[in-house]
Amino acid sequence: MKRLSSPIVTLVAFAAGSAIAPWFVGDRGVSLLSEGLLMLAMAQLWNLLAGYTGLVSMGLQCFVGLGGYTTIFASNYFSISPYWALSLAPIVCGLIGGVSAVFLFRLRDAYFSISTWVFSEVIAVVVLMTPGLGYVTGMTLETARGIDFETFLLVNFWITAAIAGASVLGIYLLMHSRLGLSMTSVRDDEIAATSIGVNVWCNRFIAYVAAAAGCGLAGGVSFMGALFITVTTAFDLNWVVAMIFIVIIGGIGTLEGPIIGTVIYYGIRELFTGVFALSGTWYLIALGTVAVITMLIAPAGIWPLIRDRFAIEWLSVKRKVPYLYACEADATRKSPIPHEQSYFV
Amino acid sequence: MLLKVTNLDAFHGNLQALHSVSIDVDAGESIALVGANGAGKTTFLKCVAGLIEHKRGAIAFAGKDISHAPAEAVARLGIALTPEGRMLFPSLNVEENLQMGGLTRRPGCWNLQRIYQLFPLLAERRLQMPNTLSGGQQGLVAIGRALMANPRLLLCDEISLGLAPVAVDLIYASFATIRTEGTAIVLVEQNVKRASSASHRIYCLLEGRVTLERGSRDVEADELARAYFGT
Amino acid sequence: MWVGTIINGVLLGGLYGLFGVGLALVFGVTRIINIMHGEFIALSAFIALGIAMLSPQMHPLLLIVPVVVISFGLGYALQAMFVNRAMRLPDPLAPLLLTFGLSVIVRNLMVELFGVNPRSIHQSDFAQLSINPFGIPIGVLPLATLALAALLFVALQFVLRRTEIGRIVRATADNSEVVRLMGVRPSSVYNIVMGLSFALAGIAGLMLALRTTFTPFSGVERLLISFEVVVLGGLGSFWGAMLGGIVLGVAQLVGLRLNPNSGFLYGNLVFFAFVMLRPNGLFGVRQ
Numbered sequence: 001m002k003r004l005s006s007p008i009v010t011l012v013a014f015a016a017g018s019a020i021a022p023w024f025v026g027d028r029g030v031s032l033l034s035e036g037l038l039m040l041a042m043a044q045l046w047n048l049l050a051g052y053t054g055l056v057s058m059g060l061q062c063f064v065g066l067g068g069y070t071t072i073f074a075s076n077y078f079s080i081s082p083y084w085a086l087s088l089a090p091i092v093c094g095l096i097g098g099v100s101a102v103f104l105f106r107l108r109d110a111y112f113s114i115s116t117w118v119f120s121e122v123i124a125v126v127v128l129m130t131p132g133l134g135y136v137t138g139m140t141l142e143t144a145r146g147i148d149f150e151t152f153l154l155v156n157f158w159i160t161a162a163i164a165g166a167s168v169l170g171i172y173l174l175m176h177s178r179l180g181l182s183m184t185s186v187r188d189d190e191i192a193a194t195s196i197g198v199n200v201w202c203n204r205f206i207a208y209v210a211a212a213a214g215c216g217l218a219g220g221v222s223f224m225g226a227l228f229i230t231v232t233t234a235f236d237l238n239w240v241v242a243m244i245f246i247v248i249i250g251g252i253g254t255l256e257g258p259i260i261g262t263v264i265y266y267g268i269r270e271l272f273t274g275v276f277a278l279s280g281t282w283y284l285i286a287l288g289t290v291a292v293i294t295m296l297i298a299p300a301g302i303w304p305l306i307r308d309r310f311a312i313e314w315l316s317v318k319r320k321v322p323y324l325y326a327c328e329a330d331a332t333r334k335s336p337i338p339h340e341q342s343y344f345v
Numbered sequence: 346m347l348l349k350v351t352n353l354d355a356f357h358g359n360l361q362a363l364h365s366v367s368i369d370v371d372a373g374e375s376i377a378l379v380g381a382n383g384a385g386k387t388t389f390l391k392c393v394a395g396l397i398e399h400k401r402g403a404i405a406f407a408g409k410d411i412s413h414a415p416a417e418a419v420a421r422l423g424i425a426l427t428p429e430g431r432m433l434f435p436s437l438n439v440e441e442n443l444q445m446g447g448l449t450r451r452p453g454c455w456n457l458q459r460i461y462q463l464f465p466l467l468a469e470r471r472l473q474m475p476n477t478l479s480g481g482q483q484g485l486v487a488i489g490r491a492l493m494a495n496p497r498l499l500l501c502d503e504i505s506l507g508l509a510p511v512a513v514d515l516i517y518a519s520f521a522t523i524r525t526e527g528t529a530i531v532l533v534e535q536n537v538k539r540a541s542s543a544s545h546r547i548y549c550l551l552e553g554r555v556t557l558e559r560g561s562r563d564v565e566a567d568e569l570a571r572a573y574f575g576t
Numbered sequence: 577m578w579v580g581t582i583i584n585g586v587l588l589g590g591l592y593g594l595f596g597v598g599l600a601l602v603f604g605v606t607r608i609i610n611i612m613h614g615e616f617i618a619l620s621a622f623i624a625l626g627i628a629m630l631s632p633q634m635h636p637l638l639l640i641v642p643v644v645v646i647s648f649g650l651g652y653a654l655q656a657m658f659v660n661r662a663m664r665l666p667d668p669l670a671p672l673l674l675t676f677g678l679s680v681i682v683r684n685l686m687v688e689l690f691g692v693n694p695r696s697i698h699q700s701d702f703a704q705l706s707i708n709p710f711g712i713p714i715g716v717l718p719l720a721t722l723a724l725a726a727l728l729f730v731a732l733q734f735v736l737r738r739t740e741i742g743r744i745v746r747a748t749a750d751n752s753e754v755v756r757l758m759g760v761r762p763s764s765v766y767n768i769v770m771g772l773s774f775a776l777a778g779i780a781g782l783m784l785a786l787r788t789t790f791t792p793f794s795g796v797e798r799l800l801i802s803f804e805v806v807v808l809g810g811l812g813s814f815w816g817a818m819l820g821g822i823v824l825g826v827a828q829l830v831g832l833r834l835n836p837n838s839g840f841l842y843g844n845l846v847f848f849a850f851v852m853l854r855p856n857g858l859f860g861v862r863q
Contacts, residue, residue, distance in 0.1 A: 050669070056669070103852055106852065106855050107851065107855050108855070110603070110609055110807065110811060111807055111811070111851060111855060111856070111857070113609075114800075114803045114804065114807045115807070115847075115848070115851055117800060117803070118800065118804065118844050118847055118848060119848070121800065121840065121841075121844050122841060122844045122845060122848070125838060125839055125840075125841040125844075126841075128839075129835075129837070129838070241676075244673065244676070245673070245676075248669055248670075248672075248673045249673075252669060281684040281687050281688050282684075282688075284680050284683075284684045285680070285681050285684045285685065285688075287677075287680060288676075288677040288678065288679070288680030288681035288684070289677065289681060290677070291673050291674065291676060291677025291680070292658065292674055292677040292678055292681070294673075295662045295670050295671075295673050295674040295677065296658065296661050296662060296674070299662060299664075299665050299667065299670035300665075300667075
């Protein structure tokens, strides 16, 4: 396999690119990039749950919304800078995520997935009915008054870039660690994993809390940038729908998949609403069509298709085992053949 | 020649499970196919039944080439398989399992009545669910289900695995009756003694290759052991 | 009057059960979570509207016949052309995303074709009729819905338990590889099951349309309820889906009585409580 570029090169290129991008893409571009980068981070987190731990969540939008509400509420109520309030978002969401995991983990597969969605709906209504959070009208970020808007956008962009980079880097490192290995063993075969001493519950719990906290932070940044939040936008199912779309189209269980998926998602959106200037329904139809076609031709996702066709590696999390007797070894010829043992998709 | 398999290669993913396997079965004949775990016996049966797509070589049944026929078509031609582990349908009771066997509506002497005659145990338990039956009784249902298709060739995959000797006796006793109706049988077993006592000829597989082909009465113990375990 | 609320909750449960029973059928046999299900509820409402406009004299309940036929055909075709292909791999996420993609396409095509304004079917005054046993007002339409749901449920059970096609469907659901040994093509079974599932969704859509206004989004709005009904009852169990529907219907109306602004909160809370107590649903089969 050819190595496309080592992860370090990718990281450096990304950091450098993010630093100078605003001067090349203009305001509209910065806005779009921020949105895309946040979505990438969230998609990587959904991928962590579904692709690496086997938990298919339809409720991560809950933490996106809670993160947004925490940030805006804390900033308004305590009169602190929204950046400080932002740091509360992952904490609150991590806690709520942890508590919800305790009872959600009693459920399996489809029961679990549906229940995460229901949980999100319940939280949405609770937030809607809680006094002080704006009810149906929502809340504005009061402390944003008087902030220089240009700088605000720029800083926001760099924060989103940092979050996106951290999410990819974090998962990359995680998957190369022992914890990551045990997580994938849980995904592959729960019973076998338990039998070798992997604590299934703990692994899943860690992943779930991390995803909750991460989505909380992403939600916080997103709504901080929007300066405004309502229950409808905060707990919109479309957050997790986009995550699912991006990850599965791109390639579940791979790091590169969500990156490609995000590009495709926003590419289609901008193409249809911008270049073709069609109404919102048409870009959604296009997205749906891409989903259908991809699932018919490449059910494992687009990245595995590219990777296997062109024999490329990029941010691979495959582990290398130096020597392994090939299964096809002839009975008369048992020669050692170097073999790449793949633990992942 | 009822079944003629020539130079069959079969694959599980990238792993080659069968190498150039050639096995013949004549009408009314009873063949034993023995070998250790992983030798490829189940793979062979599945290939003949049409369940494995990734294969090379020729499989001819009653003169027809079925090398690329799907399992559904193979079943209609008259090949029935009792899968490893019996694999009864858990949501269906005994009678319904048997009725599923008769779905292809092939003409012949086997019907529910005759199956119940052959295995009176089942008649008593016709409305019971498979999970309430013993292993031996499930084995009887599995054979009955296969017979309902009035097959010309019956493939039995490790039908005695995990069963008490009494149950196995009952099953093997039924083979005599089945043979009198002219059905050819391929018996896959790890228990060589049982298999050879109920068959005309015996094949042995080792790591996907045929290592022995003999008349069941002519085979010698040490020769068979060599073929079974390899040198 | 609480009795009235509970009775109407049960009747509403009939509609919910109707939403869920098609989904339970598909999941029980193919193990796919069919996200398109919601869209077929909405699409059937529009199909019924179209037919109703073509023949205004037709009694609204007779609309069931063309709706069922068309829905069955559509479901069969979609499964045969698309979903069966995505089911080749054992990974359940591919068919999930496929049905999701199809649902997005169907929903947005409906928006383009029909617009987002609420519609309703005005056939006679059937929808307004109500009876008054013991002074409790009960709508004839909800009663008919419950009766229809119960009838369909019984019919479905009969077909599955007593007919050959039912045996084939159950066997395919049990083991799709072994059933091939009996000459059955699993993909053909899936086609029929999906067609049947959509026919059931079609009936649900029709009953919904007769009862209230609808938009192209009416399906996806009801998707969570449909899922909850199925999960509550235990995936693959029809008894459970009907019972689950009734439980949710009662919870919903009681909750709205307590707090008119709570939306579907109480339904969701009851769902949670039940699912925590019985993680495999009321009558679920362990997977």
